Amino acid sequence: MGKWLLPESLADILPAEARRIEELRRLLLDLYRTYGYELVMPPLVEYLDSLLSASGGDMDLHTFKLVDQMSGRSLGIRADMTPQVTRIDAHLLNRAGTTRLCYCGSVLHTLPRGLWATREPLQIGAELYGHAGPEADIEVLQLALESVRRAGVADYRIDLSHLDVVRALLETDPAAAARADEIFNLLREKDVPGLAALGPDLAPATTQALQVLPTLYGDLDVLEKARAVLPALPRISQALDMLAALAKALPGVDIGIDLADVRSFNYHTGVVFAVYCGGWPNAVVRGGRYDDVGRVFGRARPATGFSLDLRELAGLLAPATASSAVRAPWGLEPDLAQAVRALRAAGQIVVQILPGHEHDQQEFVCDRELVLRNGAWRVEPLASAEPAARPSPSTAI
Template sequence: MSDASLNPTATDRWMLPEGIEEVLPPGAWQLESLRRRLLDVYQRWGYQLIVPPLAEFLDSLLTGVGHDLDLKTFKLTDQLSGKMMGIRADMTPQAARIDARQPGNGIRRYCYIGSTLLTRPKGVNGSRAPVQVGCELFGSDALAADAEVVCLMLHSLEACGVPATHLELGHMGVYRALLARTGISEAETVALFEALKRRSIPDVDHLSASLPENERELIRALPRLSGGLDVIGKARALLDHADLTAALDALEQVAQCVQKDFPDVDIHIDLGELRGYTYHTGLTFSAYRSGMGSALAHGGRYDGVGASFGRPRPATGFSLDLRALLPLIQAQATPPLAVLAPAEGGEALEAAIRELRRTRPVIRRMPGDALEDYSDSCDAMLTCKDGVWRPEPFSNRS
């Protein structure tokens, strides 16, 4: 062990783990403003707010969500029960558990906002502590439910001031139906899935070489079925099976619904998009913004997720990382600055401060401080003229 590890410097003690960040002013206020704005939107759409716990027992937290989430989850031992617990890496399974415990089979709409923790970041320079925002609609397998969730996702980005310019739609039912017709082994299925996910056409061609000719050509066509809405017509010419046609119908109808509310959003169809294969069962969707390589928000249908809790229910939803949107917001908006008030000034000053705080922030000076200390946070100063306190431009502001 090195001397440095035995005697860490003060700077070392202040360092945060890689991928773990704190949000400082004014970003923290902007983050809170986005949170409030989104909750107002979800309330107007009829979504009920839930606040799941940060940690749960593993057998509940990871039930039915597959191996991927297991690897992303920090684990610890509960000192009271001795059982293994996990810190949530995704709040969607928690929403599914909450829905499964409610009586009745009616439609339920939930929204949530909270911190999550990942063992590894999602991408290069990504955060391991996303602030996850999401909406889930349980109890309906109708296309109208998918369309509602997609439109609400796009409205969420608009409310944050970063409207999407591109929407990518896919459908896991296409690949699942093709796979069911091949009869290949589990190992072959995994290898083919990984090749398709990487869009490695040579590997896809190699792994599908032993399949029957019709299925082989359909599997090989998937990575190439990507583009505008005309891709749906091209796919219909190739895929004539009933399950495949139903999936294409769903894509077409949801795209039409989105176009009515968001005519300026470019819709991209990608039948080779297999994100969340072990989780999603139907329509998948991601929202993008020009100039950005990663999705701002994404979601999809995941029917039957409550089966592990004894209640399989149709479900669809979306989520986004509010922290990831913050740099885009900070680049566009300047937070409101405060009015600086003197440390003392009598009852007239106190009344002026109370009245002014109804509409904007007011910071009171402390005895002995310097005006320069407030040059970045204030743009006006309360000044008394003819016995009346009024805000005047802050002359010391740089």
């Protein structure tokens, strides 16, 4: 094997893609700040029991583990930043009212989470703590969709679900509750024959409802169909009402309903959602409500939020175009150095050409050049610039 090879599902990020990802990071963090979300930066590695305790065990198989040479305790490389942010809200900030936090950083997965997925996502997200009402869910949904729109993705759809639909069925059937993990796995696979095979052990009404859940997928009409075919349990009715209210708060958005979406059932507690974009097989954004997860850190709080992978999001956009730049000669003359500093202070990209590299190709398209005219450095159009690059007018420095 060549020393340049990387492990499977890991990749370097090259200049054009790195620039696009960094621009997205700045764009989205600035967006979240306008909504009142404060940036936090948790560490890459934590004690394993802290990382996994707030995830309901769902992240155990996805977390790289190692031993701390200082304490002898087991450490984990974070596979998700949400439990860390929950710890910060519950234990460090300890605020009485609502708290809005956002974050961005690399996470590491033992296995890729989907087709074409990387094992090192650059996760960015926002979490809202302290409010149990639907207003918090609506704000988080709106912010998640605005994230996709601001990035420049026009073709997207959001799927909504509510875990109380399934939990209500399990509450009424002790035999089903005893096999909850198996049932949730079958629902995630939409395995109707597997659900039917549970029939002899469960109440007939439970078996019938579980078999119909995978078919309750589609547009908003699914909600009315669900009311007709599912048991008339108060918790189910409240969940369907909640989904209808959320859909009403998102006018003009392509909304789907998937009542068999029970991912992270040990973690999420209510509404869950996923945003899908054309051209990508995996959900680009995932989120939902996870009330009381902070209990393991000493403080139970209502909580809802979302996260996405900036690398996936950047991959949905058109290839990054080369940036226009000013070509300048190399030199240490004070007037040349001052001219270059002034251009860079104004936000211009200035590439000083090193001796012997006048024709090297770079990421930047030099469509202007800094030239000395009549004792003053001036920016002029570069005759050999790419035709698509629009030159700036001549400017004296």
